[in-house]
Amino acid sequence: MKHEFSxxxxxxxxxxxxxxxxxxxxxxxKKKFYALVEFPYPSGAGMHxxxxxxxxxxxxxxxxxxxxxxxxLFPIGFDAYGLPTENYxxxxxxxxxxxxxxxxxxxxxQLKRVGFSFDWSRVIDTTTEDYYRWTQWIFLKMFxxxxxxxxxxxVNYCPSCKVVLSNEDSQGGKCDICHNDIIQKTKxxxxxxxxxxxxxxxxxxxxxxxxxxxxxxxxNWIGKSTGAFVRFGLKGIEDTLRIYTTxxxxxxxxxxxxxxxxxxxxxxxxxxxxxxxxxxAYRGECAKKTEFERTQLVKDKTGVRIExxxxxxxxxxxxxxxxxxDYVMMGYGTGAIMAVPAHDERDYDFAKKFGIDIIPVxxxxxVDTAAYTGDxxxxxxxxxxxYTNKQDSIQRMIAYLTETGVGEGGVQYKMKDWAFNxxxxxxxxxxxxxxEHCGMVAVPYEELPLRLPAMKDFKPGEGGESPLxxxxxxxxxxxxxxxxxxxxxxxxxPQWAGSSWYFLRYIDPHNEDALAxxxxxxxxxxxxxxxxxxxHVTRHLIYSRFWHKFLYDIGVxxxxxxxxxxxxxxxxxxxxxxxxxxxxxxxxxxxxxxxEFGADVLRLYILxxxxxxxxxxxxxxxxxxxxxxLERVAGMTDLCQGTGESKLASATxxxxxxxxxxxxNMKFNTAIAAMMAYVNEVYEAKxxxxxxxxxxxxxxxxxxxHLCEEIWSEFLGxxxxxxVAEWPTYDESKTVDAVVEMAVQVNGKLRAxxxxxxxxxxxxxxxxxxxxxxxxxxxxxxxxxxxxLVPNKILNIVVK
RNA sequence: GCGGGCGUGGUGGAACGGUAGACACGCUGGUCUUAGGAACCAGUUCCGAAAGAGUGCAGGUUCAAGUCCUGUCGCCCGCACCA
Numbered sequence: 001m002k003h004e005f006s007x008x009x010x011x012x013x014x015x016x017x018x019x020x021x022x023x024x025x026x027x028x029x030k031k032k033f034y035a036l037v038e039f040p041y042p043s044g045a046g047m048h049x050x051x052x053x054x055x056x057x058x059x060x061x062x063x064x065x066x067x068x069x070x071x072x073l074f075p076i077g078f079d080a081y082g083l084p085t086e087n088y089x090x091x092x093x094x095x096x097x098x099x100x101x102x103x104x105x106x107x108x109x110q111l112k113r114v115g116f117s118f119d120w121s122r123v124i125d126t127t128t129e130d131y132y133r134w135t136q137w138i139f140l141k142m143f144x145x146x147x148x149x150x151x152x153x154x155v156n157y158c159p160s161c162k163v164v165l166s167n168e169d170s171q172g173g174k175c176d177i178c179h180n181d182i183i184q185k186t187k188x189x190x191x192x193x194x195x196x197x198x199x200x201x202x203x204x205x206x207x208x209x210x211x212x213x214x215x216x217x218x219x220n221w222i223g224k225s226t227g228a229f230v231r232f233g234l235k236g237i238e239d240t241l242r243i244y245t246t247x248x249x250x251x252x253x254x255x256x257x258x259x260x261x262x263x264x265x266x267x268x269x270x271x272x273x274x275x276x277x278x279x280x281a282y283r284g285e286c287a288k289k290t291e292f293e294r295t296q297l298v299k300d301k302t303g304v305r306i307e308x309x310x311x312x313x314x315x316x317x318x319x320x321x322x323x324x325x326d327y328v329m330m331g332y333g334t335g336a337i338m339a340v341p342a343h344d345e346r347d348y349d350f351a352k353k354f355g356i357d358i359i360p361v362x363x364x365x366x367v368d369t370a371a372y373t374g375d376x377x378x379x380x381x382x383x384x385x386x387y388t389n390k391q392d393s394i395q396r397m398i399a400y401l402t403e404t405g406v407g408e409g410g411v412q413y414k415m416k417d418w419a420f421n422x423x424x425x426x427x428x429x430x431x432x433x434x435x436e437h438c439g440m441v442a443v444p445y446e447e448l449p450l451r452l453p454a455m456k457d458f459k460p461g462e463g464g465e466s467p468l469x470x471x472x473x474x475x476x477x478x479x480x481x482x483x484x485x486x487x488x489x490x491x492x493x494p495q496w497a498g499s500s501w502y503f504l505r506y507i508d509p510h511n512e513d514a515l516a517x518x519x520x521x522x523x524x525x526x527x528x529x530x531x532x533x534x535x536h537v538t539r540h541l542i543y544s545r546f547w548h549k550f551l552y553d554i555g556v557x558x559x560x561x562x563x564x565x566x567x568x569x570x571x572x573x574x575x576x577x578x579x580x581x582x583x584x585x586x587x588x589x590x591x592x593x594x595x596e597f598g599a600d601v602l603r604l605y606i607l608x609x610x611x612x613x614x615x616x617x618x619x620x621x622x623x624x625x626x627x628x629x630l631e632r633v634a635g636m637t638d639l640c641q642g643t644g645e646s647k648l649a650s651a652t653x654x655x656x657x658x659x660x661x662x663x664x665n666m667k668f669n670t671a672i673a674a675m676m677a678y679v680n681e682v683y684e685a686k687x688x689x690x691x692x693x694x695x696x697x698x699x700x701x702x703x704x705x706h707l708c709e710e711i712w713s714e715f716l717g718x719x720x721x722x723x724v725a726e727w728p729t730y731d732e733s734k735t736v737d738a739v740v741e742m743a744v745q746v747n748g749k750l751r752a753x754x755x756x757x758x759x760x761x762x763x764x765x766x767x768x769x770x771x772x773x774x775x776x777x778x779x780x781x782x783x784x785x786x787x788x789l790v791p792n793k794i795l796n797i798v799v800k
Numbered sequence: 801g802c803g804g805g806c807g808u809g810g811u812g813g814a815a816c817g818g819u820a821g822a823c824a825c826g827c828u829g830g831u832c833u834u835a836g837g838a839a840c841c842a843g844u845u846c847c848g849a850a851a852g853a854g855u856g857c858a859g860g861u862u863c864a865a866g867u868c869c870u871g872u873c874g875c876c877c878g879c880a881c882c883a
Contacts, residue, residue, distance in 0.1 A: 213804065213878075220803080220879050227883085245883060258883090301881085327881040337883045345801085346881050414882060534877085608824075610813055615876095619812065625824050628839090670814070673823035680823090743819035748864045750819055788863050794818045798863050 005598030042103035063702035077124030082495035126498030133449035223414025230407035244333035253361035425458035427492030435479035600704035607668035656730035
């Protein structure tokens with residue numbers, strides 16, 4: 001048989017579709033397997049080989065699970081709201097609705113050409129009314145529970161995209177969409193109170209099976225620290241300066257304090273400050289720097305002493321100076337710190353530069369040369385002297401602070417509340433009405449969806465307001481509560497909204513009464529296995545866990561964690577070993593590969609490249625190797641000699657065992673390598689039985705399903721599709737050969753190999769070993785100290 | 801700076817502490833071809849006639865180390881003036 005992929009691939013794709021074999025059933029008596037991949041953003045650039053890799057792993061696992069009899073849910077959809085589409089629409093004048101529909105059609109056909117076994121009957125588009133209706137519903141539930149709120153604070157703002165960004169979207173000080181510098185701006189924005197779930201998000205990580213570095217990155221992002229809040233008195237002022245510290249045990253070592261340039265203390269007491277000019281000048285300099293610059297310029301400490309404000313150490317009563325410096329951030333803790341130069345490197349640098357006292361309060365180290373951050377006995381600290389255990393002294397100090405009313409224990413998170421609104425058109429409208437009399441009022445649930453109005457000109461306003469603000473018929477409305485004239489919120493939700501719950505909608509995508517039926521949710525949730533990219537770990541993955549936990553708390557979903565297991569695929573690099581990008585011109589288009597080599601080859605090669613979780617460069621030559629392999633597979637039909645005994649019996653059982661366990665462990669590359677080796681054996685033996693070929697075809701089917709269907713049905717004559725055939729099983733006792741080749745070592749060095757029956761005892765192996773001239777010459781005349789036998793593997797003779 | 805991971809042929813990469821380099825690419829030679837960037841066959845870690853050496857480097861544990869331990873160098877990723 002020849003492998004004519006261009007003829008057979010569309011044929012089998014049609015048969016799969018007609019037979020509905022990949023549609024999950026709601027037959028709840030069957031064991032379920034819910035596999036999820038990150039649904040694509042349907043950009044104008046089309047699919048990327050990276051998409052194919054991201055889906056191929058779960059694809060193989062799902063095809064195998066189906067053959068093993070599971071009720072498999074393997075859905076796909078489109079995360080279609082967002083700035084790239086809107087920007088493209090503005091540039092070309094084509095409406096984002098039209099752009100989105102075109103792109104979704106293109107993506108769908110590309111995915112189908114690769115032969116992915118998605119359940120197309122459940123496809124989702126986050127921009128459709130019957131979908132975003134529920135996105136808005138969840139938002140209103142959060143609003144109802146006080147988790148969606150407005151606040152005026154310093155926010156990340158992208159001047160180029162003209163939108164407020166969340167912390168997650170401004171990592172590294174760059175806008176996630178356009179990669180330009182972001183700036184800090186005070187603005188009135190919508191927040192989702194994700195910090196309220198910080199502890200739950202941390203605790204939940206203990207329960208789930210995620211890759212270790214995924215857990216680590218999330219823990220890091222949440223950034224929980226424990227310590228204490230302390231209020232320092234201010235000399236001559238009836239007010240206090242509140243700070244956060246993780247080291248309350250060093251309070252006696254405080255010799256100055258530092259507040260962030262934006263700290264409100266300065267404006268509040270401006271009239272008392274003698275050197276306001278110098279301070280204003282410094283603040284001006286800081287405001288010019290981006291957050292990124294401020295955190296990168298670590299080398300040199302700068303700052304200005306605030307003359308006229310003196311703090312009082314609440315435990316020692318000492319008077320201490322207060323500085324402003326940009327090494328303290330307004331966004332973390334209270335925006336003010338107590339500085340202990342003896343035991344903190346940053347404070348040490350600052351103290352050295354400004355000539356401030358350095359008082360050691362922990363024994364060990366030498367404050368003349370460097371800050372000592374290690375542990376040791378507490379000194380110079382009154383009632384705390386003599387403590388040697390850090391935790392004990394911290395607890396003692398917190399107890400003291402609490403008793404005296406100047407402080408208390410507390411925790412801090414690096415994670416911030418989620419800035420949730422975007423001043424843009426192409427997103428879910430926020431279903432809130434602003435009423436002069438009632439304040440912010442939710443649009444009634446029964447009025448959802450609040451439709452995104454059709455608009456011709458949706459360029460963002462120059463003043464940074466949403467395009468929807470220019471639409472009086474949308475803005476002007478009646479207050480749902482009092483019925484008087486009111487105005488609609490005109491901002492929309494960020495791109496991450498729709499993707500925060502999409503895995504729930506797949507379970508019941510056409511439900512009009514609820515986001516999904518609760519019995520169906522109980523059956524399908526949680527997602528058994530979720531595979532996606534590492535770049536989403538501190539964005540989508542954390543956002544969706546938050547939404548899910550909220551939905552659990554209000555009784556909508558049956559489990560606390562949405563994803564039982566999370567893995568991640570590595571990148572496909574360009575042939576030059578660099579990250580694929582348009583500007584480098586090293587992007588490989590999956591369409592071109594399918595065109596030239598076929599979908600089976602593309603799928604197979606992507607999984608054969610190397611470890612699935614690691615990055616690897618594209619190599620067209622290796623693609624050819626995979627093509628050659630599939631041609632040899634097709635050619636095996638010419639070697640197939642009916643039934644009967646075969647030399648390949650144990651090889652076949654071994655292969656079933658190997659491929660089965662390798663797929664479960666995402667070791668696709670070694671599974672494929674084992675199948676290649678098997679095919680090489682078949683060609684060497686020049687024969688394979690029908691039964692063996694039938695086993696082999698089913699093992700290869702998840703990787704190269706089109707060719708396997710062809711052999712399965714056209715050559716082997718099976719009536720049913722290979723896609724629903726039974727996964728082969730193996731007999732452990734038949735995976736062992738009658739004879740094995742064993743290594744013989746003398747003093748740990750390989751000297752010979754001997755071929756012996758399986759299970760040969762030590763004496764037999766020894767006798768065979770000594771029959772070897774080389775071994776016997778090395779052993780003769782020496783004392784044998786011991787002989788170590790690893791059955792069926794190795795014999796090591798130790799001589800002196 | 802802190803945390804995590806990784807260093808194996810010309811290349812991508814295999815190796816429950818047990819015959820290092822599976823599988824594939826590339827390369828070399830051959831067969832068949834008008835031709836081949838097609839197909840097939842043989843060879844391919846290094847040096848060598850043999851002995852030998854060999855998983856970044858230096859030690860250690862072990863009968864046995866790519867694998868475990870210590871140190872060191874290099875690369876990658878995450879976090880980062882987080883108090």
